[in-house]
Amino acid sequence: MPKDEQEFVVTPWEVRGEIDYEKLIRDFGTSLITDELLERIKKYTGELHPLLKRKIFFSHRDLGWILDRYEEGEKFFLYTGRGPSGHTHLGHLVPWIFTKYLQDKFDVELYFQMTDDEKFLHDPKLNLDDTAAYAYENALDVIACGFDPKKTFIFIDTEYAKTLYKIATQFAKHVTFSTVKAAFGFDVSTNIGLIFFPSIQAAPCFFPSVLKGKNIPCLIPAAIDQSVYWRVARDVAPKLNFYKPAEIHSKFFPSLMKGGKMSASEPESAIFTVDSPELAERKIMNAFTGGQATIKEQMEKGGNPDICPIYHYYKILFEWDEKKLAEIYESCKGGCLICGDDKQKLAERVGSFLIEHQKKRDRAKDVIEDFILRD
Amino acid sequence: MPKDEQEFVVTPWEVRGEIDYEKLIRDFGTSLITDELLERIKKYTGELHPLLKRKIFFSHRDLGWILDRYEEGEKFFLYTGRGPSGHTHLGHLVPWIFTKYLQDKFDVELYFQMTDDEKFLHDPKLNLDDTAAYAYENALDVIACGFDPKKTFIFIDTEYAKTLYKIATQFAKHVTFSTVKAAFGFDVSTNIGLIFFPSIQAAPCFFPSVLKGKNIPCLIPAAIDQSVYWRVARDVAPKLNFYKPAEIHSKFFPSLMKGGKMSASEPESAIFTVDSPELAERKIMNAFTGGQATIKEQMEKGGNPDICPIYHYYKILFEWDEKKLAEIYESCKGGCLICGDDKQKLAERVGSFLIEHQKKRDRAKDVIEDFILRD
Numbered sequence: 001m002p003k004d005e006q007e008f009v010v011t012p013w014e015v016r017g018e019i020d021y022e023k024l025i026r027d028f029g030t031s032l033i034t035d036e037l038l039e040r041i042k043k044y045t046g047e048l049h050p051l052l053k054r055k056i057f058f059s060h061r062d063l064g065w066i067l068d069r070y071e072e073g074e075k076f077f078l079y080t081g082r083g084p085s086g087h088t089h090l091g092h093l094v095p096w097i098f099t100k101y102l103q104d105k106f107d108v109e110l111y112f113q114m115t116d117d118e119k120f121l122h123d124p125k126l127n128l129d130d131t132a133a134y135a136y137e138n139a140l141d142v143i144a145c146g147f148d149p150k151k152t153f154i155f156i157d158t159e160y161a162k163t164l165y166k167i168a169t170q171f172a173k174h175v176t177f178s179t180v181k182a183a184f185g186f187d188v189s190t191n192i193g194l195i196f197f198p199s200i201q202a203a204p205c206f207f208p209s210v211l212k213g214k215n216i217p218c219l220i221p222a223a224i225d226q227s228v229y230w231r232v233a234r235d236v237a238p239k240l241n242f243y244k245p246a247e248i249h250s251k252f253f254p255s256l257m258k259g260g261k262m263s264a265s266e267p268e269s270a271i272f273t274v275d276s277p278e279l280a281e282r283k284i285m286n287a288f289t290g291g292q293a294t295i296k297e298q299m300e301k302g303g304n305p306d307i308c309p310i311y312h313y314y315k316i317l318f319e320w321d322e323k324k325l326a327e328i329y330e331s332c333k334g335g336c337l338i339c340g341d342d343k344q345k346l347a348e349r350v351g352s353f354l355i356e357h358q359k360k361r362d363r364a365k366d367v368i369e370d371f372i373l374r375d
Numbered sequence: 376m377p378k379d380e381q382e383f384v385v386t387p388w389e390v391r392g393e394i395d396y397e398k399l400i401r402d403f404g405t406s407l408i409t410d411e412l413l414e415r416i417k418k419y420t421g422e423l424h425p426l427l428k429r430k431i432f433f434s435h436r437d438l439g440w441i442l443d444r445y446e447e448g449e450k451f452f453l454y455t456g457r458g459p460s461g462h463t464h465l466g467h468l469v470p471w472i473f474t475k476y477l478q479d480k481f482d483v484e485l486y487f488q489m490t491d492d493e494k495f496l497h498d499p500k501l502n503l504d505d506t507a508a509y510a511y512e513n514a515l516d517v518i519a520c521g522f523d524p525k526k527t528f529i530f531i532d533t534e535y536a537k538t539l540y541k542i543a544t545q546f547a548k549h550v551t552f553s554t555v556k557a558a559f560g561f562d563v564s565t566n567i568g569l570i571f572f573p574s575i576q577a578a579p580c581f582f583p584s585v586l587k588g589k590n591i592p593c594l595i596p597a598a599i600d601q602s603v604y605w606r607v608a609r610d611v612a613p614k615l616n617f618y619k620p621a622e623i624h625s626k627f628f629p630s631l632m633k634g635g636k637m638s639a640s641e642p643e644s645a646i647f648t649v650d651s652p653e654l655a656e657r658k659i660m661n662a663f664t665g666g667q668a669t670i671k672e673q674m675e676k677g678g679n680p681d682i683c684p685i686y687h688y689y690k691i692l693f694e695w696d697e698k699k700l701a702e703i704y705e706s707c708k709g710g711c712l713i714c715g716d717d718k719q720k721l722a723e724r725v726g727s728f729l730i731e732h733q734k735k736r737d738r739a740k741d742v743i744e745d746f747i748l749r750d
Contacts, residue, residue: 121548159537161537161539161541162535162536162537162750164536164540165492165540169496170495170503172496172568172571173496173568174566175568176565176567177561177562177563177570188551188552188553191548191550192570192571193543193547193548193571194547195552198567199567199568375537
């Protein structure tokens with residue numbers, strides 16, 4: 001908990017304050033992705049994804065080890081997921097787009113977990129019908145990202161519990177209340193479902209190895225707030241004779257409002273994949289920016305793209321060209337770019353993106369069963 | 376925890392000391408089965424099972440309410456279970472035999488839970504292969520008791536987790552660590568699987584109602600050490616719009632050694648259904664009794680059947696005739712019955728019982744799939 005306004009909070013359920021990513025890496029015990037590591041990745045991928053170049057994916061655990069295994073012919077699998085507490089917003093798509101890049105370049109399987117149980121257990125207002133409905137909606141967005149149906153397995157915790165519970169139970173035997181209290185801040189008022197849940201989120205690090213009958217390395221692309229789960233999973237893995245899962249972490253995606261990250265629970269803070277282009281435009285036009293109070297001031301002093309959500313939208317999703325992104329950055333800073341124009345251009349790109357994504361989303365309804373893993 | 380030697384301990388994992396059943400009823404907040412209630416049961420069953428007459432089943436919660444519902448045409452279902460940590464001993468059979476009597480007389484369904492997860496989570500030495508193997512062995516004994524295959528559903532927690540986990544999660548949302556700490560004595564060193572487990576043991580109170588799409592009353596016949604589970608289940612039931620489960624509790628079954636109850640973890644304390652008649656005879660002949668040190672003393676002072684496991688074996692399983700049981704009791708007390716003869720007679724009955732039970736157990740192997748509930 002923050003002692004004063006300057007501190008920040010990062011847990012799987014809350015991201016608040018101005019994030020100091022270097023401190024976060026120290027606190028969580030993860031490592032920065034070095035240029036050497038980027039060069040190694042490039043060896044296999046041919047090109048580096050902009051999200052790596054731009055250090056949106058910036059931190060890792062054991063990524064070098066994953067590449068070692070790969071070099072020796074031992075393929076890893078990818079594991080990521082989504083807590084289905086609402087519709088998918090554009091920020092959610094960013095790690096999925098990156099995960100698809102990893103799937104394509106390394107030709108590997110993806111196990112995608114829908115943690116409907118966790119969202120239900122955490123939010124007093126949600127019931128399991130709500131979370132099941134969102135899990136379905138979110139799955140359409142995952143599929144719309146273009147994952148390979150032959151190599152992609154989406155599972156919903158309460159539906160896939162037969163496989164998950166058995167391995168989660170083996171995991172849980174090695175984790176005490178003390179451990180989850182320290183790791184997740186649980187206390188005596190925490191419900192016993194949430195106390196057990198870290199076992200369910202750990203299970204997909206291991207069950208593909210059980211299904212295939214051999215130990216398979218696991219690489220988890222996810223926002224860094226999830227890393228506490230994997231820290232516990234990594235501690236237990238050797239006791240169950242599995243590899244420790246490796247991780248690659250992204251930063252958070254800024255809210256359209258001032259401060260904080262995009263949040264499904266604050267509809268104005270994010271653009272959802274089901275929003276109409278008109279609604280998206282309205283949200284963008286109403287967004288906070290790094291600009292000055294007046295056009296005159298903006299032209300004189302220049303804006304601050306580093307704190308501007310509009311600029312960040314370009315950076316994380318809507319301008320993959322490094323040169324063009326740099327132009328936006330410089331012209332904002334130099335005062336040549338007026339916020340209204342900047343927003344209008346972004347709104348057009350977002351609008352086109354939504355139309356395209358929503359088509360893919362509709363087509364996903366016909367093929368969703370090809371992706372759902374059942375036990 | 377006992378403050379001195381005179382106190383006793385009853386938890387789902389430990390029964391120790393001289394049990395004061397009246398104090399237990401007060402502590403657990405259950406009720407004695409009154410003669411009025413026995414008369415009501417007789418109305419439907421025609422005859423009272425000796426285990427009721429002899430007050431082996433002696434305590435309850437809401438048994439009158441179950442009969443009210445039954446009277447109004449609303450059938451209940453039975454729910455009981457077994458923790459598969461070892462082979463079945465004769466003491467385990469007693470509540471099952473009583474449960475079969477209830478199934479026959481009321482013509483109702485039985486859901487039988489194998490808590491392999493709990494035994495695995497509780498015992499550092501057990502793995503899930505061990506508990507799965509014991510669950511299979513124990514299921515043969517359940518079936519050998521003669522339950523109706525059309526109305527009896529045996530399920531193993533880790534195998535039936537798809538159905539169990541979903542309802543357990545809904546249950547768990549209403550139970551905090553504080554609650555299970557107070558109810559089960561859990562502390563910060565308890566593993567998170569065991570902390571969650573009361574939700575899994577509560578699930579069968581409710582899932583038959585979910586499967587049938589209507590609320591069905593539930594009656595649980597079990598030893599009284601399990602009642603703490605149902606107390607928590609009863610607190611939560613109304614929040615999930617289910618009936619509170621009703622209960623009927625038995626006393627514990629004495630060890631063949633002095634003090635304590637039969638225990639699968641102390642092989643000499645109990646006769647197992649897989650024991651040969653010869654082994655059973657040896658255990659009986661070596662058993663503690665309520666007799667005097669010498670035959671002479673026994674004839675002069677008489678024995679004490681109340682503390683004698685041999686007498687209790689007759690009482691709970693091997694002499695259903697009230698008159699004959701009274702004869703054994705009186706002739707022991709009067710000094711006419713010598714322990715060696717008493718043991719020899721019991722050994723013969725136990726031997727015949729085992730031969731017969733083992734035949735039924737073998738036949739159960741061919742029909743076990745008719746009983747196993749899968750999701």
